[in-house]
Amino acid sequence: MARVYVSTVVNARNxxxxxxxxxxxxxxxxxxxxxxxxxxxxxxSDKIGCVRDFRLRNGDRIREKLLGLSDYxxxxxxxxxxxxxxxxxxxxxxxxxxxxxxDQTFMEWTAEFDCAPERETELVxxxxxxxxxxxxxxxxxxxxx
Amino acid sequence: MPxxxxxxxxxxxxxAAWSVLRDFNGHDRWHPAVATSTxxxxxxSDKIGCVRRFKLKDxxxxxxxxxxxxxxxxxxxxxxxxxxxxxxNYVxxxxxxxxxxxDRTFWHWESRFTTRPEDxxxxxxxxAEDIYQAGFEAIRxxxxxxx
Numbered sequence: 527m528a529r530v531y532v533s534t535v536v537n538a539r540n541x542x543x544x545x546x547x548x549x550x551x552x553x554x555x556x557x558x559x560x561x562x563x564x565x566x567x568x569x570x571s572d573k574i575g576c577v578r579d580f581r582l583r584n585g586d587r588i589r590e591k592l593l594g595l596s597d598y599x600x601x602x603x604x605x606x607x608x609x610x611x612x613x614x615x616x617x618x619x620x621x622x623x624x625x626x627x628x629d630q631t632f633m634e635w636t637a638e639f640d641c642a643p644e645r646e647t648e649l650v651x652x653x654x655x656x657x658x659x660x661x662x663x664x665x666x667x668x669x670x671x
Numbered sequence: 672m673p674x675x676x677x678x679x680x681x682x683x684x685x686x687a688a689w690s691v692l693r694d695f696n697g698h699d700r701w702h703p704a705v706a707t708s709t710x711x712x713x714x715x716s717d718k719i720g721c722v723r724r725f726k727l728k729d730x731x732x733x734x735x736x737x738x739x740x741x742x743x744x745x746x747x748x749x750x751x752x753x754x755x756x757x758x759x760n761y762v763x764x765x766x767x768x769x770x771x772x773x774d775r776t777f778w779h780w781e782s783r784f785t786t787r788p789e790d791x792x793x794x795x796x797x798x799a800e801d802i803y804q805a806g807f808e809a810i811r812x813x814x815x816x817x818x
Binding site: 532533535623626630654 | 676677678679680768769770771772773775777779804807
């Protein structure tokens with residue numbers, strides 16, 4: 527099983543950062559790679575089990591299911607239902623933890639998945655260094671970091 | 672039950688911070704509040720269950736027991752056995768997580784304990800500031816001097 531771990535520090539209190547990222551349907555509002563998103567079946571985006579259907583700027587379409595969301599612990603866990611990436615059993619978690627020493631937020635974005643062995647390095651780099659870090663970089667531009 | 676959570680970012684990789692923090696008997700070399708420390712019964716400081724007996728600069732003596740230590744997670748937990756301060760059931764957890772964006776360290780230090788209501792604020796402030804926050808600053812200096 528392949529693993530991705532990417533983390534960063536953002537110069538804002540965790541409640542401000544959480545307000546930006548907690549909406550499971552809100553990726554286009556903060557992630558530069560995402561063009562548009564909708565929740566299937568007209569469900570609220572914080573209903574556990576809801577499915578987001580979104581499109582990347584490169585045209586790829588991905589469907590992901592919300593598995594867990596906690597306003598108390600500030601994390602969001604989801605799985606991929608459908609994507610052109612060639613991954614199986616993909617589960618990812620975005621987690622925010624306060625840095626008490628200076629009103630910052632420690633952000634972790636992790637994923638686990640199965641894939642063809644020869645594609646593992648490429649996928650880990652693309653997901654971690656590309657998608658996750660790309661999201662972090664956008665948040666750092668908004669909040670500083 | 673008071674719950675203390677303090678965290679900071681160190682401008683050093685987790686391995687550098689962990690090499691200092693993992694020694695349960697090493698706090699007298701970096702923490703400004705600790706004068707001397709020994710492990711009882713000549714046990715190794717990474718043996719789970721070992722007890723550190725240490726003196727603070729103010730002369731008070733404390734005993735703490737190592738409950739868990741993980742080089743994989745870069746974390747450890749310990750509890751207080753004896754202290755002149757009226758705090759009970761004190762269990763603390765330290766863990767280091769890598770900040771991959773810049774090869775830094777997120778250091779999380781938290782604890783829970785019970786005490787008399789009239790001592791709660793004073794003791795909470797003492798642990799959070801004089802022990803945890805002062806410890807953060809001390810490790811920052813320690814790592815800078817070592818570099």
